[in-house]
Amino acid sequence: MTIELVGDDEIRHKKGVYDSVRCRLCGSDDTKIQSNGYPIWIEDKNAKGDFTGYYICYGCQYDKDKICHKCGTGQIIKSIRMIKYYDSDGLWTGEYICPSCHNKYNRSYRNRNIVLTIKEGGGSVMDVVIATVLEIQTCSIYAGDKRLPFGMIHWDYGIIGTKTSQLKDNKFYFNINEYICADTYFCLGLDERMDNIDFVYIIPTDERTNSTGRLKEGRLSITKNSNKYKRFEADSEPYNDIYHVIVEKEDIR
Numbered sequence: 001m002t003i004e005l006v007g008d009d010e011i012r013h014k015k016g017v018y019d020s021v022r023c024r025l026c027g028s029d030d031t032k033i034q035s036n037g038y039p040i041w042i043e044d045k046n047a048k049g050d051f052t053g054y055y056i057c058y059g060c061q062y063d064k065d066k067i068c069h070k071c072g073t074g075q076i077i078k079s080i081r082m083i084k085y086y087d088s089d090g091l092w093t094g095e096y097i098c099p100s101c102h103n104k105y106n107r108s109y110r111n112r113n114i115v116l117t118i119k120e121g122g123g124s125v126m127d128v129v130i131a132t133v134l135e136i137q138t139c140s141i142y143a144g145d146k147r148l149p150f151g152m153i154h155w156d157y158g159i160i161g162t163k164t165s166q167l168k169d170n171k172f173y174f175n176i177n178e179y180i181c182a183d184t185y186f187c188l189g190l191d192e193r194m195d196n197i198d199f200v201y202i203i204p205t206d207e208r209t210n211s212t213g214r215l216k217e218g219r220l221s222i223t224k225n226s227n228k229y230k231r232f233e234a235d236s237e238p239y240n241d242i243y244h245v246i247v248e249k250e251d252i253r
């Protein structure tokens with residue numbers, strides 16, 4: 001599944017305002033021109049999906065072949081998603097990495113004091129939603145021969161735990177009680193009918209401590225539009241868009 005997350009809002013083409021723009025990757029001030037005569041500049045996003053303040057030209061973003069910079073494999077079939085390769089600052093290098101090199105490269109990962117093994121495949125529907133937005137691959141994670149209930153590792157968020165809740169009495173309830181904690185929890189709040197992902201909270205595990213510094217276990221309840229969790233709120237729109245693409249595909253089957 002290849003989904004290009006390019007909304008109109010990501011493409012900047014106001015004449016005049018962007019006249020002095022240069023591509024962060026190739027340095028060119030030249031990019032594709034739309035039929036209306038305006039140039040297309042794509043907002044540069046870091047590995048977390050935040051705008052870096054720079055722009056990428058159309059050629060660097062879309063016209064290059066997606067070839068793994070580690071093994072040279074090209075994208076032959078659409079279902080193999082080439083992953084954007086970021087440097088240690090989280091900036092896209094302009095290169096790609098194939099899922100198999102990505103997994104090889106991230107094979108062992110240290111979560112607190114436990115060494116984990118990463119294998120290909122796995123992940124729930126909601127894992128796939130999050131992985132697509134973050135442009136990472138879902139995986140299976142093992143501690144020894146025990147498989148952990150997580151399906152994603154991100155360079156900055158670490159092990160990602162996915163939690164889902166339907167809105168009930170104006171509240172979301174997320175059950176967080178694994179025997180090992182994820183580094184970051186992505187809590188997706190759906191409406192009463194589970195039609196839309198209305199809220200996304202990205203909560204680092206270290207923030208979920210009580211007054212004595214111990215990790216809180218069990219149910220996390222968040223009142224809709226709560227101020228307390230405002231700082232953890234992310235834009236739910238990209239997550240909701242991908243969710244709809246996946247749900248609609250499954251309805252057809």
Ligand SMILES: [Zn+2]
Nearest residue numbers: 023026057060
């Ligand atoms: Zn460029």
Ligand SMILES: [Zn+2]
Nearest residue numbers: 068071098101
């Ligand atoms: Zn490769």
